[in-house]
Amino acid sequence: MNRIENLAVAAAMLLCSITAVGQDYQIEIAASGLDHPWSIAWLPDGRALVxxxxxxxxxxxxxxxxxAPIQGLPDVFAASQGGLFEALPDDDFATNRLVYISFAHGTxxxxxxxxxSARLEGMRLVDPKILFTATPPKDTPVHYGGRMAFLPDGTLLIGLGDGFDFREQAQRLDNHFGKIVRINTDGSVPEDNPFVDIENALPEIYSYGHRNIQGLLHDAETGMIWQHEHGPRGGDEINLIRAGENYGWPVATHGIDYSGAIVSPYETRPGMVDPLLVWTPSIAPSGMTLYRGGLFPQWTGDLFISALAGRHLRRVELVDGRPKEQEIMLAGRGERLRDVRTxxxxxxxxxIDAEDGKVLRISPNQP
Structure with a gap:
């Protein structure tokens, strides 16, 4: 990103105001009694997978x-941040009944x-196939990423984390730490991935220089790929993802280490893509949707981000593909929010991320 673009982004960050406005929506509990729910997705028949x-x-x-839960899941490594992450139905689920599942695996x-991937037959997953395992394995139970998104060509994006202790590896192309990878739904590598012809680079890599990706989506209307990731103490980011780009971590960051030490003296570097929006102090963004539903026409095209540390839902207005005003929602509940979907x-x-977790439904106030 050049100097003019950097100045434009900095100006956008300064102009991006934050408000907490009067509530024009109602909140109801759609489900309760969930143990740290992580993601939600819908099947064509209207059932939701959580x-x-x-x-x-x-x-x-x-x-x-x-x-009763669905049977047939593989064993997951459930410790600290590790466990079962996302269940994403195939776009052609009505025909093939495939679900893609991300999770922490190992010891x-x-x-x-x-x-x-596995087929959902009744209340059981059958015929599981391993499509991707991040390499190398690590000995930390944190920073897995785990969000997934389909692209229009049917390929699958997977967001990954840096394993916390391996942040320098996010700048290398011979490992999966701090990467977004792109695979075909049979686990093979698309021939047009950006690093397939680069010596010693893992061919699945789509972008790199990330810390811990917790939000990932493709907007079919604009073709944009939106992503957010955790910073350390500050420096949470929203990014627009483009194939082959380096997003800076840990060479360029707005955050500092948990110890108070400087991670890097640089917030921007040549050849690295700057974030479109930064949160300092950290809100720990944890899920994301781009709203194109029919109940809130005034929110069409806006991003919604759930926050763990911030304990709120945040609406980010998008104007011409750039964040503008922000609205804080649900802050009065004081609950850790893990995911938000349309x-x-x-x-x-x-x-709601808790031992007695819930699914909240937000709809317009009734007259």
Whole structure:
């Protein structure tokens, strides 16, 4: 990014105001009794799949959380931040019944993010296939990433973390730490990935220089790929992802280490892409949706980000692909928010990260 672009981004950050406005929506509990829910996604028949981090896949059907979880999940490494992450139905689920599942796999001494596919038959996953396992394995139970998103060509993006102790590896192309990878849904590597012909580079890599990716989506209307990631003490980022780009971590960052030490003296560097929006202090963004539902026309095209440390939902207005004003929502609840998605009914669904976690449904106030 050149100097003029840097100045434009800096100006946008300064102009990006934050408000907490009067509530023009209502909140209801769509489901409760969930153990640290991590993601939610809908099947064509209207049922919702909700992952629980300890390793269960639950179903909400006709407004009720079914007591029995879906069977057939692989063993997950459930420790600290590790566990079951996302369950993402195939775009052609009605025909092939495939679900893609990301999770922490392995042992305390050697664990990594893994993605499988499996067919959902009734309440059981069958015919599981390993599509991707991050390499090399690590001995830390944190910074896995785990979010996934489909692109229009049917390929799958997977966001990964730097394992916390391996941040320098985010700048290298011979490992998966701090990367977004792109694979075909059979686990093979697309021939047009940006590093397929680079010696010693892992061909799955799509972008690099990330810390811990917790939000990832493709907007079909604009073609943009939006991503957010955790900084350390500050420096949380929203980025627009482009193939082959370096997003800076840990060479360029707005955050400092938890010890108070400087991670890097640089907030921007030549050849590295600057974030479009930075949060300092950290809000720990943890999920994201770009709203194109029918219930809130005034929010069309805006990003919604759930926050763990910030304990709120944040609406980020987008104007010409750039963040502008922000609105803080749900702050009064004081709850850690793990994910936010747009439901097929146009409502917003928010996951509460707790041992007695919940799914909240946000819809317009009734007259």
């Amino acid at each position: 992952t629980e981090r300890p390793g269960r896949l639950r179903v909400i059907s006709d407004g009720e959380l079914l007591e 305390p001494e050697a664990n990594a993010t893994r993605v499988i 439901g097929p009914d146009g409502a917003l669904y928010v996951l």
